Amino acid sequence: MSSYNVLAEVYEWLISDAKLAPAEFAASFDDVLSLLPSNAHVLDCSCGAGQLAVGLAGLGMHVVATDASEAMVRRTAELSEEFGASVRTVRADWEELPDHFDDATFDMVFCVGNSLHHAEGARGRVAALESMSRLLRRGGRLVLTSRTWELVRARGSRLDISDRLVRRNGRDAVVVYRWDIAPNWEDEHHIEIAIAQVDPAGSVLARSELLSSWPYRYDQLEAELHRVGLQTEMSTFNLEAENYMVVASKV
């Protein structure tokens, strides 16, 4: 399993400017949020450093934020405190979610920012989606965003080095992605992410983590959503775009 415990410390250098402010991150989901009842109960089940969860709480929703990484959950709790937001945080792997919450607890579940590929292969992915589906009330929705893995795999193994410095908290950093693309879709792939921060005094502080990844085709994801009782309502999938969003409702 990918730990994200090293990346959690430097996660702001990995997220885009648009996702940094909690209110802006939440506003990027305005279309789906407008479908929610007032006082909605929402779950962000791969909350990362908490920007979306805190943004949703700022809209008055009852928010629970979970993540497999203890360090990410801690960052979400810290961000909530900083913003005076009310977010319940729980460390939980997707498959553990039903141990923490009753079935049909939530109106909307978010699994965004390209997280699902960390589930171990088709078995792990279906188990993760099954957990998310169980926690949704009938008519509730799963909102999932993903990289277009068809494009990622077509490019093969490679090194992506950011062509500009990313500035956060007054510090610049270079971000490097090393993509280790396996021969077959179903094999374990690896992504190594390195962040080299340039200290104001001139020294370089590098942090990196090797993450496991099991990419999936869009068609496969759709079939798996249906298998766990979710019906695709909306999709922005397009083979020429880098990312897409799927909204699927609980039948």
Ligand SMILES: C[S@@+](CC[C@H](N)C(=O)[O-])C[C@H]1O[C@@H](n2cnc3c(N)ncnc32)[C@H](O)[C@@H]1O
């Ligand atoms: C790319 S980050 C996205 C974080 C956040 N959603 C965002 O958009 O910034 C992927 C997240 O998925 C979490 N994750 C990975 N495997 C997981 C699992 N099996 N169960 C729950 N969360 C997991 C990681 O800890 C990490 O926080």
